[in-house]
Amino acid sequence: xxxxxxxxxxxxxxxxxxxxxxxxxxxxxxxxxxxxxxxxxxxxxxxxxxxxxxxxxxxxxxxxxxxxxxxxxxxxxxxxxxxxxxxxxxxxxxxxxxxxxxxxxxxxxxxxxxxxxxxxxxxxxxxxxxxxxxxxxxxxxxxxxxxxxxxxxxxxxxxxxxxxxxxxxxxxxxxxxxxxxxxxxxxxxxxxxxxxxxxxxxxxxxxxxxxxxxxxxxxxxxxxxxxxxxxxxxxxxxxxxxxxxxxxxxxxxxxxxxxxxxxxxxxxxxxxxxxxxxxxxxxxxxxxxxxxxxxxxxxxxxxxxxxxxxxxxxxxxxxxxxxxxxxxxxxxxxxxxxxxxxxxxxxxxxxxxxxxxxxxxxxxxxxxxxxxxxxxxxxxxxxxxxxxxxxxxxxxxxxxxxxxxxxxxxxxxxxxxxxxxxxxxxxxxxxxxxxxxxxxxxxxxxxxxxxxxxxxxxxxxxxxxxxxxxxxxxxxxxxxxxxxxxxxxxxxxxxxxxxxxxxxxxxxxxxxxxxxxxxxxxxxxxxxxxxxxxxxxxxxxxxxxxxxxxxxxxxxxxxxxxxxxxxxxxxxxxxxxxxxxxxxxxxxxxxxxxxxxxxxxxxxxxxxxx
Numbered sequence: 001x002x003x004x005x006x007x008x009x010x011x012x013x014x015x016x017x018x019x020x021x022x023x024x025x026x027x028x029x030x031x032x033x034x035x036x037x038x039x040x041x042x043x044x045x046x047x048x049x050x051x052x053x054x055x056x057x058x059x060x061x062x063x064x065x066x067x068x069x070x071x072x073x074x075x076x077x078x079x080x081x082x083x084x085x086x087x088x089x090x091x092x093x094x095x096x097x098x099x100x101x102x103x104x105x106x107x108x109x110x111x112x113x114x115x116x117x118x119x120x121x122x123x124x125x126x127x128x129x130x131x132x133x134x135x136x137x138x139x140x141x142x143x144x145x146x147x148x149x150x151x152x153x154x155x156x157x158x159x160x161x162x163x164x165x166x167x168x169x170x171x172x173x174x175x176x177x178x179x180x181x182x183x184x185x186x187x188x189x190x191x192x193x194x195x196x197x198x199x200x201x202x203x204x205x206x207x208x209x210x211x212x213x214x215x216x217x218x219x220x221x222x223x224x225x226x227x228x229x230x231x232x233x234x235x236x237x238x239x240x241x242x243x244x245x246x247x248x249x250x251x252x253x254x255x256x257x258x259x260x261x262x263x264x265x266x267x268x269x270x271x272x273x274x275x276x277x278x279x280x281x282x283x284x285x286x287x288x289x290x291x292x293x294x295x296x297x298x299x300x301x302x303x304x305x306x307x308x309x310x311x312x313x314x315x316x317x318x319x320x321x322x323x324x325x326x327x328x329x330x331x332x333x334x335x336x337x338x339x340x341x342x343x344x345x346x347x348x349x350x351x352x353x354x355x356x357x358x359x360x361x362x363x364x365x366x367x368x369x370x371x372x373x374x375x376x377x378x379x380x381x382x383x384x385x386x387x388x389x390x391x392x393x394x395x396x397x398x399x400x401x402x403x404x405x406x407x408x409x410x411x412x413x414x415x416x417x418x419x420x421x422x423x424x425x426x427x428x429x430x431x432x433x434x435x436x437x438x439x440x441x442x443x444x445x446x447x448x449x450x451x452x453x454x455x456x457x458x459x460x461x462x463x464x465x466x467x468x469x470x471x472x473x474x475x476x477x478x479x480x481x482x483x484x485x486x487x488x489x490x491x492x493x494x495x496x497x498x499x500x501x502x503x504x505x506x507x508x509x510x511x512x513x514x515x516x517x518x519x520x521x522x523x524x525x526x527x528x529x530x531x532x533x534x535x536x537x538x539x540x541x542x543x544x545x546x547x548x549x550x551x552x553x554x555x556x557x558x559x560x561x562x563x564x565x566x567x568x569x570x571x572x573x574x575x576x577x578x579x580x581x582x583x584x585x586x587x588x589x590x591x592x593x594x595x596x597x598x599x600x601x602x603x604x605x606x607x608x609x610x
Contacts, residue, residue: 012202019191026187030180044099045166051094052159055110056152058087059117063148066121066140067311070133071319077125084118094158100165106158113151120144133319213241220248279352279373282359285366287312287326296373299345318343325356325371340376351380404434457500457585464497464504464536464606465490468527471508475516483521486512490529497536497606499586504606507579511540511602514575518600519544531608535588539603547594555592556580579604 062083069076091111098104120143128136216229228248229241273280279296283289289307297303300316307315312322324339336357343350353374358366411419411427419427468488479486508527515525523543530537547555558577583590583604594600 009202012198015198016195019195023184023187023191027184030177030184044097045162047097048094048099048103048162049159049166051090051097052155052162054090055087055094056155058083058090059114059148059151059155062087062117062121063145064311066124066144067313069125070128070136070140071313071322080121087114100161103158103161106154106161110151110154110158113147113154117144117147117151120147137317210237213237213244216244220251276372278375281312281371281373283312283325283369283371285368287322287369289315290368299350299373299375301346321354324354325369327356349377350375351377457503459498459500461496461498462501464494464529464538467501467505467508468529468538470505471512471527474509475512478516479525482516482519484516484519485524486527487524488527488529490527494529494531494536495608498609499606500582503582504586507582507604508538508540510575510579514602515540515542515544515600518542523599534608536606536608537603538606539601541599541601543599546596546598547592547600548596552592552594556590 062080065076065080065083067076069080091107091114095107095111098107124136124139124144127139213229228245273291274293276293277295279299280291280293281289281296282291288309288311289304290309292302292304292307302315312325313319316322321341321343324337324341327337336355338353338355340351340353343352353376355372355374357370357372359368359370360366409431412424412431468490472486472488475486512525512527519525519542525540525542528537528539528541556576556579558574580590583606587607588605590602590604592600592602
């Protein structure tokens with residue numbers, strides 16, 4: 001008696017093989033006869049279908065090239081015309097292989113439409129160059145996409161024509177196969193009937209334990225990990241049943257293992273990403289969307305299932321945002337970038353802090369980008385309200401303060417009467433405080449203009465030496481009166497810089513004015529200039545009292561005043577903040593270096609453009 005499942009199946013298998021061998025031998029002879037009849041029947045049709053499929057692939061790539069061109073001009077143009085040559089190569093193959101009725105009409109129509117397709121791309125380039133990207137997108141949606149769909153429909157019709165002809169060729173060999181079919185049918189019927197009785201008997205016998213095992217697997221699938229199977233057999237099915245019972249025990253252990261917990265945490269992480277209140281997008285290396293959260297769907301009016309695995313620009317048509325995100329890959333050393341950007345969505349203005357981060361593996365190879373758009377619209381609106389408020393208050397204070405200062409001048413000039421010594425002291429104090437308040441209001445107005453983008457920067461090429469010389473002339477008398485040596489030290493042959501000379505002069509004057517406040521008789525103030533790495537470095541260095549360490553990092557913040565037991569507070573705390581705004585608006589940087597009782601050095605840079 002055969003005990004193993006393998007042996008039992010082998011007996012059935014041998015019986016079936018013998019019957020199949022008889023049918024097969026007869027079939028081989030029959031098919032050898034008709035093989036010559038169908039040899040070469042489908043060659044021409046297949047050649048045409050292959051050419052059509054390649055043409056469809058080419059116009060799909062060219063359509064993507066158009067989208068890339070609308071955001072990256074050179075890459076899209078070069079690829080588009082290169083694929084045009086590829087299209088004509090396959091078109092010529094099809095044009096020289098016309099074998100079916102109606103195929104020539106398709107070929108002629110395809111040629112005419114594709115020529116028009118190429119002409120429309122040239123018009124698209126002209127529209128973009130003359131009228132801009134938005135007009136080009138409109139032209140693409142109204143004319144090119146329609147012609148593109150028609151062209152694909154014609155190609156598919158040509159393919160369908162050849163497919164019908166290819167499969168219709170079977171009628172030519174039908175008559176030859178009828179006789180052979182009856183012969184094989186008779187033999188097959190005998191084999192089927194005999195095989196049915198043999199297989200039915202043994203299958204019922206062999207599969208009964210397998211059915212029991214299947215029911216156990218279904219129970220485990222539904223979560224019954226404690227399920228055990230009892231199969232009274234010593235063959236392979238019995239061994240499988242024992243291993244299945246061992247597997248269920250391991251699954252129970254896995255349920256409580258770290259891997260099981262990790263899987264749960266992964267699902268939680270995805271849920272957290274979906275619930276983030278700011279839009280979040282995950283892209284692959286081809287800038288195709290692979291994940292976006294609910295906030296992104298709501299703000300941009302898209303659905304994840306509609307844009308999944310599609311190019312970024314197909315879901316969010318914003319070229320500026322796309323260029324910024326793609327810069328993470330363009331910069332070799334850039335792994336993360338951050339920028340505040342104004343984006344118009346459905347007619348509404350939004351301000352987003354765009355954080356674009358490259359996803360890297362252990363080998364530092366990027367395989368995706370995570371883009372977080374932090375909605376800072378309300379903060380921007382509050383900032384504008386604050387700036388407008390400061391500007392309005394400053395303007396309102398300026399007029400009455402001017403009247404007060406004029407009245408104090410009349411009193412101190414003794415044109416409306418003589419004051420005693422005590423009265424003169426009080427009036428002088430009032431005048432000094434008024435001048436300090438006037439200076440503060442002026443600085444507030446200056447800062448308000450710069451922060452609200454109302455300040456117009458008149459950029460022009462000029463020599464930095466002239467700016468420095470004017471600064472020295474302005475403060476020379478004040479320096480002499482304090483017995484301070486004010487001088488310039490540097491090369492006379494510097495390249496010109498593109499700056500707003502008035503505002504850079506204000507910055508330099510502010511630094512020198514501050515230095516004069518904190519130096520004593522016999523000290524020095526030097527202005528130095530130099531060029532390094534396409535940057536102009538201008539510094540104001542003094543030998544005054546210096547600045548404590550804790551103030552050096554925050555001294556450029558608004559309303560920060562140096563407060564020290566040995567130092568008198570002599571500024572409004574706005575001058576350096578304004579200087580920083582001006583320098584950064586020029587694309588430069590400003591910083592401070594100082595040592596108490598030795599002196600301070602303020603340095604700012606200006607970029608030098610070719």
